[in-house]
Amino acid sequence: MLTPKQHELLTFIHNRLEDAGVSPSFEEMKEALDLRSKSGIHRLINALEERGFIRRLPNRARALEVMKLPEGLERARKAAALLAAPAAPPKVSAPAVPIAANDVIDIPLHGRIAAGVPIEAMEGQNMLSVPAALLGSGEHYALEVSGDSMMEAGILDGDFALIQRTEVARDGQIVVALIDDAEATLKYFHKDGRRVRLDPANSAYESQVYDAQHVRIQGKLAGLLRRYN
Known part of the structure; x- marks a missing residue:
């Protein structure tokens, strides 16, 4: 129903x-x-x-x-x-229903997230207009990227990371990781027993390793939006 x-x-x-x-x-x-x-x-x-x-x-x-x-x-x-219906023989088949394209949707913009050293996230409640084709199923939000530690993955300072809300992730996925319920960062996720390793995509930065109990997944990267001024 x-x-x-x-x-x-x-x-x-x-x-x-x-x-x-x-x-x-x-x-x-x-x-x-x-x-x-x-x-x-x-x-x-x-x-x-x-x-x-x-x-x-x-x-x-x-x-x-x-x-x-x-x-x-x-x-x-x-x-x-x-x-x-007129008094006439029925049609063998009906024409296909035309399909039209739709435009954009608005998703919450929750502030800035570090692609380097963790910083506070979820600090704003603005909206960001996003082409619907960039998003799949599920609930999404956006974060503005701060830093350059994910540059080798094509994620640059000032980009908007489009995040699908989830609390689980597979090894190797790019995730929003919340550390000690206070700071968030955008990194490659790896689970090793009771430890979590967050890897950058920039050789100038080192991996961050935490006890698993100190890290919560807040979402995984679904897309990227870049503005050219």
Whole structure:
């Protein structure tokens, strides 16, 4: 069973595709559902996709396609189609529903994170507009990179690291590691028994080794956004 907002969004997308032949933009969906930011729309679309009601085609900039409708809405659609149908032989197949690209979403920008010596993170609550194609499923936030210890991984001072929230990571992934619940850093993650090693991507810096109980994973790198002034 869908939540009221999920049902409302699915109906809006379906009606727009039926009427105009194109999917609504994130901005149009936000306004239709009276939400404050497009991040709420992103979460609703993820939920609908996970439950099989819509899908986003790869390499199509987040193109949307309605796969199925809730039972009540589907019955109403079929009844309306029968009433409106002319006295003619049924079509062998219906044309495919056109799919349109959507634009950007807003994710929380939580301040600066060190790519060198750990510094305090999560210090702000601004929003950052991000191309939806850079993000996958799950909840995301952004951190501004401070330092150059990850430069050999292509992560430079002033970049915006796009982070997928998670508390677990595999060896070799780039993560946001929170140390002693006070300071955070962006590093390669390695687990060695009861110890955690955080590796830089710059030969000028040394690895940081901590007891595992002093380190918590706050997310893993999902993408990178760079501005050129």
